[in-house]
Amino acid sequence: IWRDFMGINIEKIEANVKKYLDEKRYEHVKRVVKCAEELAQIYSVDIEKTKASALLHDVAKFFELSTMQELIKGKYPEVKDENSTAILHGFAGAEFIRKNYELFEIDDEEILDGVKYHTIGSKNMSKLAKIVYLADAIEEGRTWGGVEMARELSKIDLDGALKYEIDTKLIYLISKDTIIHPNIILFRNALISERK
Ligand code: FE
Numbered sequence: 796i797w798r799d800f801m802g803i804n805i806e807k808i809e810a811n812v813k814k815y816l817d818e819k820r821y822e823h824v825k826r827v828v829k830c831a832e833e834l835a836q837i838y839s840v841d842i843e844k845t846k847a848s849a850l851l852h853d854v855a856k857f858f859e860l861s862t863m864q865e866l867i868k869g870k871y872p873e874v875k876d877e878n879s880t881a882i883l884h885g886f887a888g889a890e891f892i893r894k895n896y897e898l899f900e901i902d903d904e905e906i907l908d909g910v911k912y913h914t915i916g917s918k919n920m921s922k923l924a925k926i927v928y929l930a931d932a933i934e935e936g937r938t939w940g941g942v943e944m945a946r947e948l949s950k951i952d953l954d955g956a957l958k959y960e961i962d963t964k965l966i967y968l969i970s971k972d973t974i975i976h977p978n979i980i981l982f983r984n985a986l987i988s989e990r991k
């Protein structure tokens with residue numbers, strides 16, 4: 796249909812995303828966009844699509860848990876019984892964007908996947924979705940131990956940087972004796988088997 800030829804309206808997405816975030820979170824989003832754009836350049840991924848996905852990734856960050864659960868109802872068995880907004884805001888964000896086409900004019904599944912999987916990853920992630928996930932973790936404002944190493948790796952080895960981020964996260968989660976979502980492991984396994 797003809798709307799495929801209209802391209803992505805970044806200004807419109809920006810203006811509408813802003814309405815759902817506070818200033819601090821929007822600053823984070825801008826840093827993710829900047830980082831994702833650089834990575835898209837390095838790894839030859841569509842820049843406009845990557846920017847749109849990065850810009851939208853946290854759109855549902857401040858939604859109520861019940862709103863998130865309502866948005867994803869009947870979809871995504873992997874988070875069916877999930878009640879962590881930290882995990883759900885990606886999946887809920889993708890469905891919110893899909894349902895409100897008039898706000899963002901985005902229905903591209905690759906762009907939506909970047910939003911959907913930025914919290915816990917997944918197997919079978921596209922390069923675009925991997926970039927959004929990584930940019931969220933290593934944008935200039937992030938300070939976790941190892942982030943400099945991940946940034947260096949990100950310039951030469953996308954999957955290597957992702958695996959480094961996941962490994963660091965897993966070690967932290969284990970040290971905290973916290974529940975680990977299986978998608979993180981599936982994501983890590985996919986990175987390893989794609990490499991072979
Ligand atoms: Fe997020």
Ligand code: FE
Pocket residue numbers: 823827852853931
């Ligand atoms: Fe984020």
